[in-house]
Amino acid sequence: MSRLRRREALWFYLFASPWIIGFVVFLLGPMIASIGISLTDWDSFTAPKWVGLDNYVQALTEDPVFWKALWNTFYYAAVSVPLGLVIGLWLANLLNKGIRLRKLFRTLIYLPTLVPLVATAMIFKMVLAPSGPLNDLLGVFGIPGPSWLLDSIWVKPALVLLSVWGAGAATVLLLAAMKGIPRELYEAAEVDGAGPVRQFWSITIPQLTPIIFFNLVMGLIGAFQVFSQVYILTKGGPDNASQTMVPLLFDEAFSFYHLGYASAISWLLFAVILVFTLVAFRSARRWVFYETEVK
Amino acid sequence: MATAIPTTATARRVRSTERSVGAKRSTPFSYATLIIVSAVLCVPLVFVVSIALSSDQTVNANTFTIIPREFHWENFTRVFSTDLPMQRFLLNSVIISAGAVAGQVLSSGLVGYAFARLRAPGKNALFIIVIATMMIPAQITMIPQFILFKELGWVNTYLPLIVPNFFSNAFNVFLVRQFVSRLPSEIDEAAMVDGLGFFGIYRRIMLPMLSPVLIAIGIFTLTATWGDFMGPLIYLNDESKMPLALGVQYITSTSQALQAPPWNLVMVGSILLTLPMILVYYLGQRYLYEMDISGGSAGVK
Secondary structure, eight states: OOHHHHHHHHHHHHHHHHHHHHIIIIIIHHHHHHHHHHTEEOOSSSOOEEOTTHHHHIIIIIOHHHHHHHHHHHHHHHHHHHHHHHHHHHHHHHHHSSOTTHHHHHHHHHHHHHSOHHHHHHHHHHHTSTTSHHHHHHHHTTOOOOOGGGOTTTHHHHHHHHHHTTTHHHHHHHHHHHHTSOHHHHHHHHHTTOOHHHHIIIIIHHHHHHHHHHHHHHHHHHHHTOOHHHHHHTTTOSTTTTOOHHHHHHIIIIISOOHHHHHHHHHHHHHHHHHHHHHHHHHHHHHOOOGGGOO | OTTSOOOHHHHHHHHHHHHHSTTOOOOHHHHHHHHHHHHHHHHHHHHHHHHHTOOHHHHHHTOOOSSOOOOOTTHHHHHHHSSSOHHHHHHHHHHHHHHHHHHHHHHHHHHHHHHHHOOOTTHHHHHHHHHHHTTSOTHHHHHHHHHHHHHTTOTTSSHHHHGGGGGOOHHHHHHHHHHHHTSOTHHHHHHHHTTOOHHHIIIIIIHHHTHHHHHHHHHHHHHHHHTOOHHHHHHOOOGGGOOHHHHHHHHHHHSOTTSOOOHHHHHHHHHHHHHHHHHHHHHHHHHHHHTOHHHHHGGGO
């Protein structure tokens, strides 16, 4: 290597050192430690005791709360992510029409996503109260509203409702992507006699699939890690009906000091996220449309 | 206004309306839907304002209304004078967020530039690791990191919430790298001919050009730390160290039995938590669009 190239390499490692050090100290080291801890029984005060795969076996075979939390997390992800996407798409499509005051509507729809999650959870604690405004509204139509957060059947839909309130984030992304669709495609379709509905399904949707896919994957990963809402609104209750993976792992680690067990849960969570991400990427080959792939 | 000379912004607006008209026509039905949806989405926000303006009697009787009926504006000053440490919470939020933003902006620029421009053996392998780390959920490292910070004696200080930011993160490195990659490399070459070293090129040439992407990174970091709940929940026990996001929740969860939390003051806290985000979005949106992440997201295929 020439002197100049060596000097350049040296500067690269110097410039990149914050990330490299951070990677080793805050990621690689902790990951290895986490595998180690997950194989022990440890409360952080006394010496860790080696238990092998017991923590994993316990979670998967003996702990009913683990399975309940896993199921609740699936439920939340499976309902909230597609619902958020469909609503986002529908709103973006509405806004994309030559509508007056579009900027105002766009802002109003986006506003809820600017509210920090903690504040959102506080707000929904009031909105979803048994005598709160949502039930008042339902009462106007003669529907007796459930006591959302206290009812094991309604607590998950309540969390989904809260997530849908933030559908505006997806709307803005999708709207931006819609603007990027070449107008010629619509003109050509019009010449061929395609109506608005047909145009939506045959042009808008296929052109948007990359961004829909991006939202889907990010949404799934985010939904599997849901924490603040659950922790603030219900603490997993009633009767673990809203317990999800991260609050469960948080409680095990920081309330009960089961650090080994909590670490094992974190790896099981990682495994679940990985499987879902891989499935999404596999399926993407069938339905995600990339311009560059057209031969 | 109507006679103003068309600026690029208005020209762009004209073009985009032209484009969106075309095949699709707006109908009264679309307007009705949009009005209803916007109203439904904004009702909770109106409700927050209404609670924030309520008297203590209303709080105790739990007789809130969605549309404000009473206007106790003094609640907004009360949160700073009662025994609620709202002032302290706010200051803590500012300290933690400012530290985190400074850390990410300083480190991400350097690292991203290195990955985009400097040649070194092992660079590509490292970049693959950068991308791969984006997939690892934070929960995996949460417990060992807590133990690490506990050993360092950093629990119940701001440090665990600030220091890791000085080591950048994969997403920001990726953003900066994408941004730099699209700048012509002749700029660096010319600077080098003029005798600037690598740090000089970064400091004098690159840094000014990176400002849109660094501002965007600052906005992302600010949004994430300002509203962060789990981090402070893990690391801070003292009320006097808590940021607003944790403090506001803390007030509701620790109010005495048989006594309703001071919802009016809590909602003032929530408004204080939200206003900076609205301001940041309002001031920052042009940088977010200027940054043009669309080119960056092409790599997410």
